[in-house]
Amino acid sequence: MRNDIRERREAAGLSQGDLAAALDVSRQTVNAIERDRYDPSIELAFKLGRFFDCHIEELFDPNLDWEPPQG
Amino acid sequence: MPAEADPSSEDWLATRTRYRRLGIGSMLGGIAVSMVVYAVGPPLVAVAVFWLGIVGFFAVRRAAPMTLFDERDRALERRASYDTIRVVGAAFFIGAPMVKVGGLTVPPVVDGALVGIEATVYVFVLAYIARRYA
Numbered sequence: 152m153r154n155d156i157r158e159r160r161e162a163a164g165l166s167q168g169d170l171a172a173a174l175d176v177s178r179q180t181v182n183a184i185e186r187d188r189y190d191p192s193i194e195l196a197f198k199l200g201r202f203f204d205c206h207i208e209e210l211f212d213p214n215l216d217w218e219p220p221q222g
Numbered sequence: 223m224p225a226e227a228d229p230s231s232e233d234w235l236a237t238r239t240r241y242r243r244l245g246i247g248s249m250l251g252g253i254a255v256s257m258v259v260y261a262v263g264p265p266l267v268a269v270a271v272f273w274l275g276i277v278g279f280f281a282v283r284r285a286a287p288m289t290l291f292d293e294r295d296r297a298l299e300r301r302a303s304y305d306t307i308r309v310v311g312a313a314f315f316i317g318a319p320m321v322k323v324g325g326l327t328v329p330p331v332v333d334g335a336l337v338g339i340e341a342t343v344y345v346f347v348l349a350y351i352a353r354r355y356a
Contacts, residue, residue: 166231168231168232169231171231171235172231173231175289175292176293176294177294179294180294183294189294189297194293195293
């Protein structure tokens, strides 16, 4: 899923290892998320949101072609 | 503002890598040494070494102060399991009828492999039912 985690991480002056250590995942996992090669679990997505102090929707763009039914 | 990262993250990564290598090395080392011992020594010692390697892996995993295998590792395992059961299932559905019903004569080793494949498919079906209804 497309995201701007790399931009946010770099803006914060953090390495992938720093973020991985903070989230208790591997550096490879952070790299895979940033490169859109792995979609994190909801729990990890919430951790990312909490870490960057924002909502999940601000981090990830699911590019959904779907709207909830009206009424 | 992002949360503060742990200033010792390099140590954390190095420690994690060290524990992972120790655990995986214990398992692979145990397997390798057991094969050597099996070839030259008593089989019972080979089995003991084999199990020692496995126990070592789980001991390291338990002793590690952090998660050694994260959710992406588990996701990769799930995908690999899915690929495996597809291959095994295809071998079962194509191979078993040819041998059991079609009367195809195959070497005993292939016949034995088909029994193992059949057993794997049954285990998968049981595991699926258990997960589905548990």
